[in-house]
Amino acid sequence: MILKTKRLQKHFGGIYALNNCDLNIRKNEITAIIGPNGSGKSTLFNVISKILKKDKGKIIFNGMDIDNKKDYELASKGISRTFQEVRLFKNLTIMDHIDIAISKDDESILRSLTKKVNRTERIKEILDVVGLNKPIDTFASDLSYGQRKLLDLAMAIAKPGDLLMLDEPVAGVNPKLRKKIKDIIRSLHKKGKTILIIEHDMNFVMDLAGHVIVMNAGKVIAQGRPKDIQNNPDVLNIYLGD
Ligand SMILES: Nc1ncnc2c1ncn2[C@@H]1O[C@H](COP(=O)(O)OP(=O)(O)O)[C@@H](O)[C@H]1O
Ligand SMILES: [Mg+2]
Incomplete structure (x- = not known):
């Protein structure tokens, strides 16, 4: 397991966004987290990546309790993420943004960058991977x-x-770009990344994920292979009620 959470809890006032959430994420797999709006998916990411402080529970990454790690330390420990609401600096360029991201890197990468790889070339390589031309x-x-x-x-x-x-x-992306992003995710997975993807639309993850976790009201209510999840009555129920 690359990531585990145990009885993770986070509340906002009277709302339990995470209510004893237990997760086990296998290394080198694409795992999808699905669930209706407000089921706690983004809060889970925010708590794991330390954007938000958890109330209770444990988060274990690569066998290590990450309780005392700061968000920037996590980046160097090997967790990176995207945001549901993309937040960029409008007065900064594409290059500036990637520079900022790279500068949070661990030292070894920084050293190799300054040693031989030209920074601009590296940035162009990264843009190539996501096809941002x-x-x-x-x-x-x-x-x-x-x-x-x-x-x-x-x-x-x-x-x-x-x-x-x-x-x-x-989310909110046109069908052509959806397909492109799916292909990017697949190729990152082939290169050895473990992927944890939140998606509201069950159909998008069916032919992408190896494992699907369904959340509702701050906890995991079902998990398994995509085709089993698709026919799970509890899952259908919460989706129809959504
Ligand atoms: N920063 C916040 N302040 C107050 N309530 C929040 C905050 N973030 C999330 N919530 C609430 O927590 C619940 C779970 O939200 P969220 O994790 O965004 O769900 P999802 O990503 O599954 O749609 C919702 O009821 C939401 O309104
Ligand atoms: Mg969300």
Whole structure:
């Protein structure tokens, strides 16, 4: 297991966004987390990546309790993520954004960068992986919604992490770009990344994920292979009620 959570809890006032959430994420697999709006999926990512402080429970990454690690330390420990609501600096360029992401890297990567690999070349390589074909001096404010999603993804993979957590990478994205993003996820997986993807739309993950975890009201209510999940009556129930 690359990541485990045990009885993870997070509340906002009277709302339990995470209510004893137990997860076991296998290394080198694409795992999808699905569930209706408000079921706690993004809160789970925010707590794991230390954007939010948990109330209770444990988070174990690569066998290590990450309780005392800060978010930037986590980046160097091998967890990187994208955001459901992409947040970019509109007055900074594509290159600036990836530079910021890379500078959170661990030392070994920094050393190899300054040693031989030209920074601009590295940035172009990363943009190639996500297929963002815009000049690197383009300002974030001049990118379309879909291009912003791609830049967010580029920033996440700029770091050397093993675990890539994607929060609704295709939400609001057109069908052509959805397919492209699916292909990118598949190729990152082939290169050895463990992928944890949140998606609201069950259909998107059916031919992508090896394992599907269903959340409702802050906890895991079902999990298994995509085709088993698809026919699970509890799952159908919460989706029909959504
Ligand atoms: N920062 C926050 N402040 C207050 N309530 C929040 C905050 N983030 C999430 N919530 C609440 O927690 C619950 C779970 O939200 P979220 O994790 O965003 O669900 P999902 O990503 O599955 O749609 C919702 O009821 C939401 O309104
Ligand atoms: Mg969410």
